Amino acid sequence: MFYSTRYTYVYYNPPKYPARRSSFDLFLLASSTLRIPKSTLHTHKFPPISISAGFAGLYQLYRLRALGLSVKIFEAASGIGGTWHINRYPGVRTDCEAVIYQYDLEEVWKDWTWKDKYPSGEEIQAYFRYVDHKLDLKRDIYFNTRVTGAKWDEPSHLWNVSTASGLFVRARFLILCTGSLSKPLIPNIKDLSTFEGRCFHSSHWPQEGLDLTGKHVAVIGTGSSGIQVIENIASQVRHLTVFQRTPNLALPINQSRFDEKEQVKMKEMDLYNHIFRRLPQTFAGFLYEFQPIPFTSATTEAQRLLWESQWKAGGFHFWLGNYPDIFSDETVNREAYAFWRSKVRARIRNPALHEKLAPIIPPHPFGIKQPGLEQGYFEVFDRENVSLVDVKETPIEQVTPNGLAVRGGTIHTFDILVLATGFDSFTGAIIDIDIRLQRPNSTSVIPRQSDWITDCLKFLQDNDYTRIETKRDAEEAWRYLILEIASKRLWHKCESSWYTGSNLASTNTRPVEMLAFSGGLPLYLEKCAEAADNGYQGFELS
Ligand code: N01
Numbered sequence: 270m271f272y273s274t275r276y277t278y279v280y281y282n283p284p285k286y287p288a289r290r291s292s293f294d295l296f297l298l299a300s301s302t303l304r305i306p307k308s309t310l311h312t313h314k315f316p317p318i319s320i321s322a323g324f325a326g327l328y329q330l331y332r333l334r335a336l337g338l339s340v341k342i343f344e345a346a347s348g349i350g351g352t353w354h355i356n357r358y359p360g361v362r363t364d365c366e367a368v369i370y371q372y373d374l375e376e377v378w379k380d381w382t383w384k385d386k387y388p389s390g391e392e393i394q395a396y397f398r399y400v401d402h403k404l405d406l407k408r409d410i411y412f413n414t415r416v417t418g419a420k421w422d423e424p425s426h427l428w429n430v431s432t433a434s435g436l437f438v439r440a441r442f443l444i445l446c447t448g449s450l451s452k453p454l455i456p457n458i459k460d461l462s463t464f465e466g467r468c469f470h471s472s473h474w475p476q477e478g479l480d481l482t483g484k485h486v487a488v489i490g491t492g493s494s495g496i497q498v499i500e501n502i503a504s505q506v507r508h509l510t511v512f513q514r515t516p517n518l519a520l521p522i523n524q525s526r527f528d529e530k531e532q533v534k535m536k537e538m539d540l541y542n543h544i545f546r547r548l549p550q551t552f553a554g555f556l557y558e559f560q561p562i563p564f565t566s567a568t569t570e571a572q573r574l575l576w577e578s579q580w581k582a583g584g585f586h587f588w589l590g591n592y593p594d595i596f597s598d599e600t601v602n603r604e605a606y607a608f609w610r611s612k613v614r615a616r617i618r619n620p621a622l623h624e625k626l627a628p629i630i631p632p633h634p635f636g637i638k639q640p641g642l643e644q645g646y647f648e649v650f651d652r653e654n655v656s657l658v659d660v661k662e663t664p665i666e667q668v669t670p671n672g673l674a675v676r677g678g679t680i681h682t683f684d685i686l687v688l689a690t691g692f693d694s695f696t697g698a699i700i701d702i703d704i705r706l707q708r709p710n711s712t713s714v715i716p717r718q719s720d721w722i723t724d725c726l727k728f729l730q731d732n733d734y735t736r737i738e739t740k741r742d743a744e745e746a747w748r749y750l751i752l753e754i755a756s757k758r759l760w761h762k763c764e765s766s767w768y769t770g771s772n773l774a775s776t777n778t779r780p781v782e783m784l785a786f787s788g789g790l791p792l793y794l795e796k797c798a799e800a801a802d803n804g805y806q807g808f809e810l811s
Contacts, residue, residue: 321342321343321344321345321351321445321446321447321448322342322344322346322348322349322350322351322354322406322410322412323349323350323351323352323353323446323448324351324353324715325351325446325448325715325718325719326342326344326351326446327342327349327397327400327401327404327406328372328715328716328719329444329446329719329722329723330342330406330409330410331374331404331406332719332720332722332723333723333726334409335723336723336726336727336730338726340409341409341410341411341438342409342410342411343411343414343415343416343430343432343436344410344411344412344413344414345413345414345415345416346412346413347412347413348394348412349397349398349400349401349406349407349410350393350394350397351446351448351451352448352450352451352472353390353393353394353397354394354397355451355472355473356390356471356472356474356494357390357474357475357476357478358471358472358474358494358497358498358501358687358689359474359497359498359501359502359505360497360498360500360501360502361389361390361494361497362385362387362388362389362390362497362522362642363387363388363393364387364493364522364584364585364641364642365387365555365584366386366387366556366584367383367385367386367387367388367527368383368527368535368541368544368556369544369548369554369555369556369713370388370393371383371396372400372716373541373545373716374404375541375542376403376404377399377400377403377404378536378541379536380403381396381399382529382532383396383527383532384526384527385524385525385526385527386524386525386526386527387522387524387584387642411436413434414432414433414434414436415432415433415434416430416431416432416433417431417432417433418430418431419431419443422439425439426441426735426736426811427439427440427441428440428441428442428443430443441735442726442729444722449692449694449695450691450692450694450767451472451692451697452692452693452697453470453472453473453688453690453691453692453693454690454691454692454693454697454772454773454776455470455688455690456489456688456690456775457775457776458665458667458668458673459666459667459668460667460668460669461668462668463668463669463670464668464669464670464671464686465670465671466671466683466684466685466686467479467684467685467686468685468686468687468688469686469687469688470687470688470689470690471490471494471495471498471687471688471689471690472494472692474687479685481502481505481506481685482505482506482507483506483507484506484507484683484684484685485506485507485508485510485682485683485684485685486502486506486508486509486510486683486684486685486686486687487509487510487511487512487672487673487681487683487685487686487687488509488510488511488512488687488689489512489660489665489686489687489688489689489690490512490514490688490689490690490691491511491513491514491515491516491517491641491689492517492641492689492691493517493639493641493642494689494691495511495517495641495689496517496519496641496642496643496646497641498687498689499511499646499649500643500644500645500646500649503649503652503654503655504652506654507654508654508655508656508683509649509652509654509655509656510655510656510657510658510681510683511650511655511656511657511658512658512660512665512673513625513657513658513659513660514660514661514765515632515633515638515661515764515765516625516626516627516628516632517640517641517643517646518606518609518631518632518635518636518638518640519640519641519642519643519646519647520580520583520584520585520587520588520609520640520641520642520643521580521583521642521643521644522583522584522642522643522644523581523582523583523584524583524644544556548713548790549713549714549717549790549791549794550790550791551713551790551791552589552789552790552791553585553589553713553789553790554713554714554790555585555589555590555713557586557589557590558589558590559589559590559591559592559593560575560590560591560592560593562592563592563593563594563598563601564592564594564595564598564601564604564605565594565598565601567592572592572604576591576605576608579591580608580612583642584642585640585642587605587609588635588636588640591605591636592605595634595635595636596634596636596637596758596759597757597758597759599634599759599762602631602634602635602636602759603631603634605635605636606631606634606635609627609635610627610628610629610631613626613627613647614627616647616648617647617648617650617651618651619650619651622650622651622657625650625657625659626647626650626657627647632764633762633763633764633766634759634762634763637758637759637760637762637763637766637768638763638766638768639768658675658681660675663675663676663677663679664676668686671683671684673686691767691772692767693773693776693778694767694768694770694772694784695767695770695784695785696779696784713790714790714793714794717794717797718797721797721798721801724801725737725801725805728801728805729810732810734810734811735811736809736810736811737805737808737809737810738808738809739807739808739809740807740808740809743806743807743808746807747807750786750788750796751783751784751785751786751787751788752782752783754786754787754788755783755787758787760783760787768783768784768785768787769781769782769783769784770782770784
C-alpha cells in the first residue's frame with residue numbers, strides 16, 4: 270500500500286476558487302482566529318476548525334486541540350470513522366494488522382483490546398466509538414454537514430466555508446482530510462440508470478443491510494472491495510455473476526484471532542511504543558521491510574524458503590517484505606508472479622478457471638497494483654452458483670432493465686448489481702476546489718503528517734502569519750521527484766490503477782501519472798522535516 274489509504278490535504282489560499290458546489294464528503298477546517306461575520310446566515314457561535322471525522326481528521330482534531338486552537342469538524346456522514354463508517358459491504362475488513370492500524374496515543378491503546386489480527390469493519394467502528402469516548406471528540410464534530418463551498422478571502426486572509434445545511438463559517442485555516450479513496454468511481458456503462466433492480470457502489474452498500482437470500486447478484490470489479498464482497502456473499506446468494514476485467518493478484522490474509530493475553534504482554538513489555546516508533550522507519554509503514562539484498566543476489570534455496578514463509582505469514586508479507594527488485598526488474602517480477610500463480614492455481618479445481626484467475630502471462634507485474642487480501646476468494650469460483658465473466662473477452666455493452674448485455678449478445682440477468690469499481694483516487698474528492706498541497710498517507714504516516722501540520726500551524730501562530738501557500742516551483746519539484754522515483758519502477762506497466770489515475774482513463778478527467786510518493790516513508794518524512802526545518806522552505810508565508 271504505497272501510502273494509499275487516505276490523503277490529508279492542507280488548503281492554503283488557492284488563487285482562484287470556482288463558485289460551485291464541491292463534491293467532497295469529509296473535511297476539516299482549522300482556525301484559531303475564526304470570526305463569524307454579523308451578516309452570516311445561520312451562523313454558529315463557535316469559531317470552527319473542521320475536518321472529516323475519519324482516521325486522519327480525528328487525530329488532527331486531537332492534536333490541534335492540544336495546541337489550544339478551537340477546532341470543529343464538519344462531517345458529511347452521520348458518524349465517525351470516515352471510510353469505516355461509510356463502507357458497510359459484507360466482509361469489509363482492514364488489510365493491515367490491528368497492531369499497526371490504531372492511534373499511537375498511549376491513553377488510547379493502553380485500554381483497547383483487538384479481537385482479530387485483521388479487524389472487521391464492525392470492530393473498527395467499535396474502536397472509533399472507543400476513541401471518541403477516550404478523547405471526547407464528538408463535541409467538536411458536526412455530523413450530516415456536507416461542506417459545499419470554501420472560498421479564500423484575500424483581504425481578510427480567511428476562508429469562507431458553506432455547507433449544504435446552510436451554515437456559513439469563516440476560518441483562518443482549512444484542512445481537508447477527505448480520504449484518498451472516498452469518491453466512488455461509477456463506470457460509464459450505457460443505460461446504467463435503466464436497471465430496475467437495486468444497484469449501488471460497494472462503498473454505498475445499504476447501511477440497514479440487505480438480505481441476499483435467494484437473490485441473483487452481479488458484482489462488477491475484482492479489486493480489494495470486490496474480493497471481500499464476492500467471498501462473503503457467494504454462499505448466501507442464489508447466483509453470483511462476477512464481471513472481471515483484470516484478475517486480482519490477491520494474497521492470502523491468514524486471518525487469526527489477536528490473542529488478548531499477547532496484547533497485554535506486549536503492552537507490559539513496552540512493545541507498542543517500539544512498534545509505533547518503528548513504523549515510520551520502514552519503507553511502507555509496516556512492521557516488515559523489503560529484503561536487504563536483491564533477488565538476484567539470493568540463492569535459489571533462500572528465494573524459495575523466503576517466499577514459502579511469506580506466503581504462510583499471509584497479509585502483505587509477500588508484497589512489502591519481498592526482494593526490492595521485484596518492483597524494478599521485470600524478469601525477477603515474473604519469478605514472483607510464477608510463484609503466486611502456482612499457489613493460486615493449486616486452489617482452483619476447475620482447470621478452465623486457471624487461465625482466467627491466474628493466467629500464464631501476468632496481467633501486470635506483480636505488486637505494482639495493490640493486491641487484495643483474501644480468505645477463500647479463489648475457491649468461490651468453483652461453486653455451482655458462481656459464474657465468472659471476463660469482460661476483456663466479452664466487454665459489457667449495456668445495462669438492461671434486468672441485467673447486463675455483453676458483446677456477442679449474451680444477457681446476464683440478476684436482481685442486484687454491485688459496482689465494486691473503485692474510486693476517483695487522491696484528488697477526486699476535492700478536485701473541484703483546487704488542491705494546493707497534498708501529501709501521501711497511510712495509517713502509519715497519518716499521525717506524522719498531522720504532527721507536521723500541527724507544528725506548522727503553531728509556527729504560523731507564533732510568527733503572526735495568516736497565510737501559507739506552496740510556491741509553484743516547489744510544487745513542480747515535488748511532482749518531479751514523485752515521477753522520477755516512479756520511473757525507476759514498473760508502475761507504467763499497469764493498464765488500470767488508482768495509484769496513477771489510469772483507472773479513470775475512460776472518464777478522461779485527469780492526466781495519468783503517478784500520484785503517490787513511492788520512495789518510502791523514511792524519505793518522505795525526511796523531505797517534510799527538511800521543509801519545516803528550513804523555515805517552511807517551498808512555501809510563501811505572509
Ligand atoms: O477499487 P479498485 P477497490 N468494467 O480500483 C474494476 C482499499 N481497500 O474499491 O483492475 C469492469 O482496486 C477494476 O478493473 P481493473 C485498497 O487500498 C482496502 O476494490 O481496473 N470492471 C477493478 O477490478 C484498495 O486497493 C480494503 O481492470 C471495472 C475494480 O473494478 C483500494 O481501496 C478493502 C470497471 C476496482 O478495484 C481500492 O479498492 C477495500 C468497468 N467499467 C478497499 N471499472 C481492505 O482493507 C472498474 N472496474 C482489505
